[in-house]
Amino acid sequence: MLAGARIELFLPACRNLKEKRAIVKSILGKLRSRFNVSAAEVACQEQWQRAVLGIAAVANEWSFLQGQIQAAVRLVENHPGVELIRADTEYYD
Numbered sequence: 564m565l566a567g568a569r570i571e572l573f574l575p576a577c578r579n580l581k582e583k584r585a586i587v588k589s590i591l592g593k594l595r596s597r598f599n600v601s602a603a604e605v606a607c608q609e610q611w612q613r614a615v616l617g618i619a620a621v622a623n624e625w626s627f628l629q630g631q632i633q634a635a636v637r638l639v640e641n642h643p644g645v646e647l648i649r650a651d652t653e654y655y656d
Contacts, residue, residue: 564625565655566632568618569605570639571648577611587614590642594618598635628654 577583587604594602598620606615618635622628632652640647 564622564628566620566622566628566652567655568616568632568636568650568652570616570618570636570650572614572616572639573646573648574612574614574644575646576644580609580611583611583614586642586644587616590616590639590645593638593642594635597638598631600631600635602635625654 574583574586577586591602591604594600600618600620602616602618604614605617607613616639618632620628620631620635622631636647636650636652639645640650
């Protein structure tokens with residue numbers, strides 16, 4: 564089973580790309596270490612206050628995979644300085 568999530572974020576406190584990249588790097592590191600998922604910034608790399616993250620995970624149980632992706636989205640949503648705009652999740656057999 565495979566799950567993917569696309570998360571759109573607004574970063575209101577960022578005034579330049581350096582500040583944005585520090586926040587995004589922190590989020591990606593936490594996602595990779597806590598949930599053992601693949602995660603990357605997939606769009607809006609040159610916009611200061613916007614980021615789009617992609618997360619992918621593989622598991623042999625659908626319920627475990629669903630829990631992992633939901634927990635990963637919550638981690639991003641609760642990160643300081645971040646406002647969640649949208650989170651889309653897809654699951655594949």
